[in-house]
Amino acid sequence: MVSEPLEGFDTSQHLYHRLKKAGLTFHPKPVFKDDKDLPFGEKIGENLISAIKRSKVSIPIISENYAASEWCLRELIHIMKCKERGEQNVFPVLYKVKPSEVRELKGDFGRAFKSHKDKFDEEVKQQGPFLCVVLFDRREAELIKELVRQHDFLLPLPGNLVENDHRVAEVMKWVDANASETRIIGICGIGGIGKTTLAKIIYNKLAKEFELCSCIMDIRGTIHCRGIEHIQNLLSSDITRNHGSIVFDSVTGIRKIQFICGKKKVLIVLDDVDCRYHLDKLIGGCDFGLGSRIIITCRDKALLKSEYICCELKEMDGTNSVRLFSSYAFELEQPRMELATLPKDIVATIGGLPLALKIIGSFLKGKHQSIWIETHEKLRKVPHMDVQQKLRISYDSLGYEEQQMFLDIACFFIGIDKRFATYLWEDLQYCPDSGLETMIGLSLMKIDDNNELRMHDQLRDLGRAIARPANKKPWKCSRLWDEKAVIVQRSKVTIISLTGVNMFLAFSW
Template structure:
């Protein structure tokens, strides 16, 4: 019934009541009596008007939903069926847990809650078991569903007997209809076919609902449609697992993978990110561009090591928490783009598998997946030259607008932003002298540093030499942790006197990384650091490979295998503590920032370096010509297309040769 019909009905009631009142007083009293008792008449008429207005107010929104409110059953409460579409300000919960209390609260639901919330720190919304029947909790639950990134539906034998559960499921499907990958069904000792077609216990439950006469046909149709829809989603089925423990392991792994592919991975990548003035300005500009309906491609450019990657990761987290986007996906492009790897990364983050083998077909499937979704922020990090979105599978400008999605890219050059037809080109500047000093003393663990301290002037001098580049500031600061004033003064002197063999634009970074390298306390740490530059950019470097290469270089001649492995692990830890290496997505691997990798190659080629020849990902088909007089001790030709080694290398001091054996760029 439409709202105006209710208004018409109310007016009709007022007229009828007034007519009856007039007729009544006309019969029992004269006009004189009415005149004498006018006050009583006013009271009666006023009471009728108030009662009518109250009736209108009470039913003012009932025209939106014609179904009666579900009745509370078991230990769960009625749901308000007002499907308001106002969006919450941020994702408050990672997972909303929907279940039938009598079937699952003390069993599978509690175990899922313990595994995810208690052990993994994943935010789970699970209704309060102490709520009494009749308490009005529906607004809380509706808000919780809206503010949850995923929903796990525990479909147990008695699930459909609760109209509360059915209405909750209907609302979940309504809220998440634009991205149904967020709904994760768990078929808990029920057959998915019985859920889909409402057979067995699900059919019996609907028979009872129909016979009760309390629910309308349209309402039950919506419940059936929700069950049919969720039964077609990919989830977990108890019959596929030998034990409940194995089932819970699978649930935990899937949820963690889905979250890791989005917010968890981004949050890990920003670590203790601190917003300084330069980054704040750029962040504000990027956020404004992301809110601009006309802009679909936003470019961020700035010097290597200035913090572009960390900043866009931070922006991704903020954009997702503020509900600008439902998903954020990120891939590193680098100097030699591996399109299949980029496509695979995006597919994993979107929660599906690319089975096709050719780039063209994979791009087509990826584009379909992105277009089927909505509000996806696609981050392309470290672009060096123009790359066609269509080659990856990223939709065009018009298609991105249709699905409310955008691309955010980072590069070192403004020209690349222009070549990519960015609608906004945003520069990330270096840190101010004040912010540089602040970051430096914090990383050196001298914070807060009073101006009267002997370290203050030296800290300012060292920070100034790092040229406002966070990567250089952090590397030098961590090298000086725990060192005395004399060591700090020596560092300042060496930075000033340094004459690096690099271009002017890179000399500040080089001298800072070189100082941090020189301050490493063990030769094994220095050797492991340089060995890492033999691998491709953004490569997950297996620590075991560093051990094997170290053995090949003769680093552990006086150690057995156990000691050599322990020494390698200690060296890797020292390098990570110095910010010369980064954590990988895999526990047994490490990564090296591309700027630091460039500097490591230069260090290896310096006067006292071991001299490495690195030609990675250059599309080489034949063994390159190598000047034997250069005295190279290691050659890396990974990710090329060289089929065989030459019969003779013609190099006397060579100890390592890394050829194109490792093609996938992954940690095996």
């Protein structure tokens, strides 16, 4: 996100268009500019904060009048909070302002702040003008060149990441960036085992070695919502750095990918592929350049071709499992004395599945010892491999409205803009903001860079199993989402309607 006061400056114009031309590869809308890219007709404050939260890199351009704008200072506060949480990189720039003027609130910068501060709230007064981190002064062209060169634009990783060095080392051994031949590596394992996180770590380690990169997440879910052509378009756009290209059909799409990748050294990550056909439509027949690396994550290793390298993930070991669980259950705090032994006991019961450790840890954070003991007993009654029943403990802790929102997301709203779902929940007199915040806090769902609702497929399957139990007829269930169920439901309604008509005619006769 390029952030500046609304009147604009030459530096921001140059930087904005240079970054556009550079073609960032992980965001469908790679650069935001406050006065141009934010949706018209909605509350500007909400859109600015939303844009900040979705950004991987923020570049606040701090000018003479920056401190006169409460919104500019408020943006800066939110940007630095995201930086502190490790969610984005920040590269503030001083434009026609001296570092001493910012530090000491002197000159035009200081006068602008002092003349407007009485209108600001307390948080902005205390923090706003002092959060500016300074890059040394230089000519505009050099500054822009240096900023573009320095930006890594790496994939964001979970804030509570517990790296399993053994896992990373094993995959990096097969990747071997120094080897000249093209290598395609498949990372396989059950849902929730950590395939996506591992692929992101590997991608971040390799990205600097490649000029042409693409990382496409959640291919299975995206294809279900938008089709294989959308994924082909993302891949070709990333490689060509032309985000205006469009793929209309899958045959043309794969031909385009084959053409643009021909003899080029590329780094591509394809996350959560579940079908050989989809894989063929994304990289089939491609003559990649020497040194290319293609990383695929999938559950079923049978969809990988024999010439691919297969790395099958196992559960985390006990030590790393406890570390991951504790990072969610206690964050940075030390366990209370009465809970000292419970984490190991619970982890031994859950097993080394990262998703389950994350969900249960988030649920137990801040809970009384009695809840920990009760949860441990519940987990002991669940078969070791029954992941859904373990995850249901967190679902059961939700209030009624939150449970309904969880089921709505699982059945209908994965990959849908948060705003559309919020309109529905507001009409139902729910409290969507607090409900979503609760579910995010329990790691049951998240809102992605595009403001779309996301949920791990294990949690999605849990929600759908609750909404439509296997032993119930479709028309007796609370929600229907697939085509077959909807057809059955329509048939049932038709029968009921016809029966009603017949009864009416018989009575009239």
